[in-house]
Amino acid sequence: MSARLLLATANKKKLVELQRILDQALGAERIALVGLGDFPDYPDVPETGLTFGENALIKAREGAKRTGLPTVADDSGIAVDALNGMPGVFSARWSGGHGNDGANLELVLAQISDVGDEHRGGAFVCAAALVLPNGREHLVEGKQRGTILRARRGEGGFGYDPIFLGEGQTRTNAELSPAEKDAISHRGKAFRELAKVIAKELPR
Template structure:
């Protein structure tokens, strides 16, 4: 999963120390910090460093994660980790997908975003309620080297939303085999089964 062309590259290891989390989403930063702190990694957010948020012009989760990680590494001079994630609803052709945050608008109103998903499902005759979350992680170094990893968790959508422990679309997402939505779930339980946890397991095994 190296980002350096088609020639196989040895996966680069990440040394203990500071790592920029290329996100201004504090919920996301908290989750990533919890997943990394046992590995000697000191997470610092792009927001804390006053780094700008790049325009997400990629057409895939991986492309957007790479774009964010490369900018943060370039501006900070430190290894940087970016996450691009979203919810894909099968009956909506995979929407909101890479536009998950944008559906919440400039005010990041995810209650409105969840209502929009539900409204579109109601407007789609015979629509099922299956969905999945995707998380792409891109790890970039200031010299331009990139590693990336992609995780996924499947589930169904509930209405009305349940729980206030998560963020984003968590309160309407019921993972397969579970009785609690991500919004109701204890954070440690969510960290064990989420799309982000899946991608992190791959990252930890490869670079830490």
């Protein structure tokens, strides 16, 4: 019988991505993943933390408390060297509204339009938390270094993927297949590490 695990996000693309990573790490029959869409009255949880880890724990704690399910949450974003590590935790709402990927991406491009190629480094960062109903908590982090391009490339992925060229890569994250992206991405690294914890905490 599959263990039920809540992913505290309403982002359907992220839900699909996490299910894919966990299926590969744990086995497709191991975890029954549910999202916030399965709880129609679930309230918005303010992300008031100043770090990715703080926000991930805030969301995971709330999910475990409200649903009684082991809960996974992540906070992730892009840290641009030329912007002193911003947008950081504000990545999803950098342009003002939450989740407007196109506007967020274009604003970052505009803000570093005059930055030389040698200074256009950055990193995708993901903090992923697991909180159990008994109060036990786990937090891991994954990071992918790379370069911020001057224009979009690729139609896949989401967020800032079309302008991010990972170290050692010739294609942006948006030009990679889902499996290729999972293998090198910040979220892939974080959730594979978290999968080890889930396997111990949610035994067969």
